[in-house]
Amino acid sequence: MLKLYDFLESGNGYKVRLLLTQLGLSFERIELDITQGESRTPDFLARNPNGRIPTLELEDGSCLAESNAIQWYLADGTDFLPASALERAQVLQWMFFEQYSHEPYIAVVRYWVHHGMDVGRELEVAERRKRGYDALSVMETHLDGRDFFVAGRYSIADIALYAYTHVADEGGFDLAPYPELRSWLDRVASQPGHIPITRS
Amino acid sequence: MLKLYDFLESGNGYKVRLLLTQLGLSFERIELDITQGESRTPDFLARNPNGRIPTLELEDGSCLAESNAIQWYLADGTDFLPASALERAQVLQWMFFEQYSHEPYIAVVRYWVHHGMDVGRELEVAERRKRGYDALSVMETHLDGRDFFVAGRYSIADIALYAYTHVADEGGFDLAPYPELRSWLDRVASQPGHIPITRS
Numbered sequence: 594m595l596k597l598y599d600f601l602e603s604g605n606g607y608k609v610r611l612l613l614t615q616l617g618l619s620f621e622r623i624e625l626d627i628t629q630g631e632s633r634t635p636d637f638l639a640r641n642p643n644g645r646i647p648t649l650e651l652e653d654g655s656c657l658a659e660s661n662a663i664q665w666y667l668a669d670g671t672d673f674l675p676a677s678a679l680e681r682a683q684v685l686q687w688m689f690f691e692q693y694s695h696e697p698y699i700a701v702v703r704y705w706v707h708h709g710m711d712v713g714r715e716l717e718v719a720e721r722r723k724r725g726y727d728a729l730s731v732m733e734t735h736l737d738g739r740d741f742f743v744a745g746r747y748s749i750a751d752i753a754l755y756a757y758t759h760v761a762d763e764g765g766f767d768l769a770p771y772p773e774l775r776s777w778l779d780r781v782a783s784q785p786g787h788i789p790i791t792r793s
Numbered sequence: 794m795l796k797l798y799d800f801l802e803s804g805n806g807y808k809v810r811l812l813l814t815q816l817g818l819s820f821e822r823i824e825l826d827i828t829q830g831e832s833r834t835p836d837f838l839a840r841n842p843n844g845r846i847p848t849l850e851l852e853d854g855s856c857l858a859e860s861n862a863i864q865w866y867l868a869d870g871t872d873f874l875p876a877s878a879l880e881r882a883q884v885l886q887w888m889f890f891e892q893y894s895h896e897p898y899i900a901v902v903r904y905w906v907h908h909g910m911d912v913g914r915e916l917e918v919a920e921r922r923k924r925g926y927d928a929l930s931v932m933e934t935h936l937d938g939r940d941f942f943v944a945g946r947y948s949i950a951d952i953a954l955y956a957y958t959h960v961a962d963e964g965g966f967d968l969a970p971y972p973e974l975r976s977w978l979d980r981v982a983s984q985p986g987h988i989p990i991t992r993s
Contacts, residue, residue, distance in 0.1 A: 642931050643894060657882055659889035666882035682857055682866035685885075689859035693892045694843060731842050 596650040604756035605660040687750040698725035703764030736773035796850040804956035805860040898925035903964030936973035
């Protein structure tokens with residue numbers, strides 16, 4: 594059986610949990626408390642030398658890391674990934690946007706707030722909030738006239754961006770000025786087999 | 794003809810320049826001085842709302858952003874991308890590692906040093922250098938016993954990681970303690986059709 598090394602609070606882990614569930618694949622979820630160093634043990638570093646969750650262990654013991662690479666592996670050949678070369682590259686474009694221009698700001702501020710680490714680093718929080726809003730604005734612009742990010746249909750690009758956008762308020766982000774984004778969040782949440790981030 | 798919106802100093806741009814050259818594809822390179830806001834004009838934002846180079850404009854006028862997504866689009870179906878599902882996902886794993894755990898530290902510090910922006914932010918430079926060395930250590934561990942990052946052969950995973958690693962010294966990183974990494978840099982630089990980052 595597939596094994597998912599995970600941390601329930603993580604949006605990166607949630608991407609994989611959500612996709613596995615929507616694909617109807619069985620998996621064993623192994624919770625690691627990353628705040629207690631459980632993703633930096635010798636045992637786990639042998640699975641992912643970068644010491645991060647999510648990491649997926651396949652039936653043959655091979656391990657795959659990076660939430661969006663895992664998503665690609667699971668989605669390829671399914672309805673969650675378009676077929677044309679350009680649309681597939683556009684899915685990757687939005688997933689790299691998510692990891693470079695979105696997650697380091699929106700997810701990191703949420704993590705700091707969750708764990709009381711925002712106190713004493715107010716300047717850095719403000720700077721990251723600004724960049725997080727920049728990312729939300731890019732998404733809002735793109736969604737004007739579009740139901741989903743790529744090819745007019747739900748794909749792993751939407752899952753990647755949904756994961757931390759739908760909990761951005763937990764990091765103090767106000768989504769009120771982003772009506773296209775809020776409609777898209779509703780569309781993603783109404784997909785068959787959707788589960789909340791809190792569901793293990 | 795393909796048009797590449799680029800900035801010569803950029804390792805992200807270099808990835809695409811290098812791959813296009815090694816694939817033998819003709820392209821027009823359009824230099825934008827990102828330090829002067831040339832990637833934030835209304836004209837360019839219409840091509841990439843995130844305002845970043847590299848951006849590739851296809852024959853039909855479609856635009857594709859994010860260096861590693863562009864690489865995937867160009868490499869798919871060629872020898873620069875392995876054929877098996879797991880190896881393709883491993884290529885993505887290392888490209889996401891590059892954008893999340895490597896580029897924000899090694900490339901950003903190099904950019905700051907190039908443009909005199911390291912002065913006055915010594916603490917942040919030190920923190921980013923530490924994380925950059927963490928990324929180099931993960932690479933060194935993986936390369937022990939391997940010639941290339943995935944499937945024992947040169948791929949876009951190597952190009953993605955080479956782009957900023959081979960100029961890490963320009964950001965003050967010392968590669969002396971990383972012998973596997975230095976041998977791998979030599980192997981990448983000796984591939985047919987290799988060009989230096991300074992070649993437009």
